Amino acid sequence: MFIQNILKNDTGGKTFLLLLLAVAVIVPVFNLLLPADHPLHFSTYTVTLLGKYLTYALLAIAVDLVWGYLGILSLGHGAFFALGGYAMGIYLMRQIGDRGVYGNPELPDFMVFLNWESLPWFWLGFDHFWFAMLMVMLIPGLLAFIFGWLAFRSRVTGVYLSIITQALTYALMLAFYRNEMGFGGNNGLTDFKDILGFSLQDGGTRIGLFLVSALALAAGYLACRAIVNSRLGRVSVAIRDAENRVRFIGYRVDHVKLWVFTFSAILAGIAGALYVPQVGIINPNEFSPLNSIEIVIWVAIGGRATLYGAVMGALLVNYAKSYFTAALPEVWLFALGALFVLVTIFLAKGLAGVFQRFGQNKA
Secondary structure, rough: HHHHHOOOHHHHHHHHHHHHHHHHHHHHHHHHOOOOOOOOOOOHHHHHHHHHHHHHHHHHOOOOOOOOOOOOOOOOOHHHHHHHHHHHHHHHHHOHHHHHOOOOOOOOHHHOOOOOOOOOHHHHHOOHHHHHHHHHHHHHHHHOOOOOHHHHHHHOOOOHHHHHHHHHHHHHHHHHHHHHHOOOOOHHHOOOOEEEEEEEOOOHHHHHHHHHHHHHHHHHHHHHHHHOOOOHHHHHHHHHHHHHHHHOOOOHHHHHHHHHHHHHHHHHHHHHHHHHHHHHHEEHHHOOOOHHHHHHHHHHHHHOOOOHHHHHHHHHHHHHHHHHHOOOOOOHHHHHHHHHHHHHHHHOOHHHHHEEEHHHHHH
16 A cells, blocks of 8 residues: 555556566576576576666666656766665675785785785674665765765855766765775776675676565655655655755755755665676775766756656666666767767657556556
């Protein structure tokens, strides 16, 4: 009943969740039960690739919540994604123990190579899974809260706010490239062995991560839809459309922005944490401002202020990226730019707008 109330009048969301459920059932079944030479067999590589796409979809929903419904064009959500990924990466590094190249039971290989004598204080506690998961949410959320508190109470809006968010992620990228920061420098964190005692090279673990990613995506969608349907969501849309008027009638606009922005950052951090064990690495490139810009393109192509459109855009663009970077690597950036331009000119509401028009015509 609770889920039905959340999805009331959300045909696109219902369709998306049903498709997600079908994929969550079909992919593991076709991977485990069909032989490798069967045309419908999903390889472990494909399962991992699809799991990565699902984490991107969760990240796109986080961006759509603040951009589509609150009007904040964030060009720094890649930073929250990367911070969640680093929190998970530190936990996975702590699980390696003495199985590293240098056999040190306490220090990761890169710290041994750099002649570190002990773990830095901010690595302590990450040998516990519950602590790492807490940090996955707390670190991005706390950064977003501090950043938002300073920016929103100063009434920084529009393009200026977008530039500041981009500067934030660029500054973090430069910081994480430094070896003395204790996060692996250029190479980042990699060579993970297992998670919760399960080998990350095992096909069953890959399926488990895929299913957890699907569950997180569904939960993230429902949470964002619940916010959008609530009074907070209606006030957010009003702020997006007429911020000064909302402030004039007595609402604390900065509080609304801060709450939604922080929640969105936490979702992005969770997406990053699910991404890392599936791709096997996290490095400072994830902080690149270009990554944050690409996320915005996903949302624009899929359809801003729809949530399920953001999922569509993330899946479509990343599938195209996987195909073009393998088959025609020199064409990919041109294809992405052309797709963005075409959607902007001919599909102002993105792919979700096509879906909505089809539903209206069918009705």
